[in-house]
Amino acid sequence: xxQVKQNSPSLSVQEGRISILNCDxxxxxxxxxxxxxxxxxxxxxxxxxxxxIKDKNEDGRFTVFLNKSAKHLSLHxxxxxxxxxxxxxxxxxxxxxxxxxxxxxxxxxxLTVNP
Amino acid sequence: GAVVSQHPSxxxxxxxxxxxxxxxxxxxxxxxxxxxxxFPKQSLMLMATSNEGSKATYEQGVEKDKxxxxxxxxxxxxxxxxSAHPEDSSFYICSASRTSGGLTDTQYFGPGTRLTVL
Numbered sequence: 001x002x003q004v005k006q007n008s009p010s011l012s013v014q015e016g017r018i019s020i021l022n023c024d025x026x027x028x029x030x031x032x033x034x035x036x037x038x039x040x041x042x043x044x045x046x047x048x049x050x051x052x053i054k055d056k057n058e059d060g061r062f063t064v065f066l067n068k069s070a071k072h073l074s075l076h077x078x079x080x081x082x083x084x085x086x087x088x089x090x091x092x093x094x095x096x097x098x099x100x101x102x103x104x105x106x107x108x109x110x111l112t113v114n115p
Numbered sequence: 116g117a118v119v120s121q122h123p124s125x126x127x128x129x130x131x132x133x134x135x136x137x138x139x140x141x142x143x144x145x146x147x148x149x150x151x152x153x154f155p156k157q158s159l160m161l162m163a164t165s166n167e168g169s170k171a172t173y174e175q176g177v178e179k180d181k182x183x184x185x186x187x188x189x190x191x192x193x194x195x196x197x198s199a200h201p202e203d204s205s206f207y208i209c210s211a212s213r214t215s216g217g218l219t220d221t222q223y224f225g226p227g228t229r230l231t232v233l
Contacts, residue, residue, distance in 0.1 A: 004158070032219050043119065043208055043224025044159070089159065093219045100172075103218035105159040 003027045004092050006106035013113050019077040021109050023090030030092035035075050038087045080113045119211050121225035135195045136228045138209035144189035145211035153206040199232045
């Protein structure tokens with residue numbers, strides 16, 4: 001049961017244009033969402049996050065939008081740069097009964113930004 | 116700052132042997148370390164959370180006797196895959212956090228270790 005889905009394994013965008021990476025989730029208990037970026041041979045690095053009490057969070061060229069009713073979030077990168085080429089993971093967090101925290105990752109979307 | 120290293124980066128071993136993977140925070144003290152596993156074309160899956168000086172907390176379905184975790188200091192955690200079998204072949208990645216607040220606190224990931232069990 002994949003609770004966090006990134007349905008596009010890859011995305012190709014021209015430099016300067018907008019990149020939109022999508023993520024869907026099924027567990028309505030998720031209340032915090034994170035995006036990580038991963039370059040080859042390196043571990044993921046935290047990029048941006050959003051709490052379920054918000055619908056938008058912006059940090060420079062990166063904006064995350066959350067649509068709770070649709071259980072959907074998206075990461076917008078504008079303008080896209082060749083250095084943004086990486087695998088982007090969406091992750092969602094919830095506290096389970098008993099107080100333990102759960103963090104679930106999507107499979108990732110490989111973004112290629114062409115010069 | 117906030118560099119996390121893993122050693123080895125790749126390991127190939129025979130079935131039945133044990134393999135130890137080290138995770139080090141190089142320039143900060145890691146109150147909490149996390150161990151993940153990623154099978155090909157799958158998500159990162161959290162295996163366990165360890166706090167320095169205490170026993171690791173394992174996720175459901177992860178055998179604690181098979182995947183031994185030791186977080187002996189604030190800069191080092193080790194994962195030992197005991198009696199490894201081919202189905203344990205995977206990409207193991209650790210992360211470290213300066214805080215004990217939980218999974219959504221900033222995690223700094225290591226580069227990962229590719230384990231292949233023949």
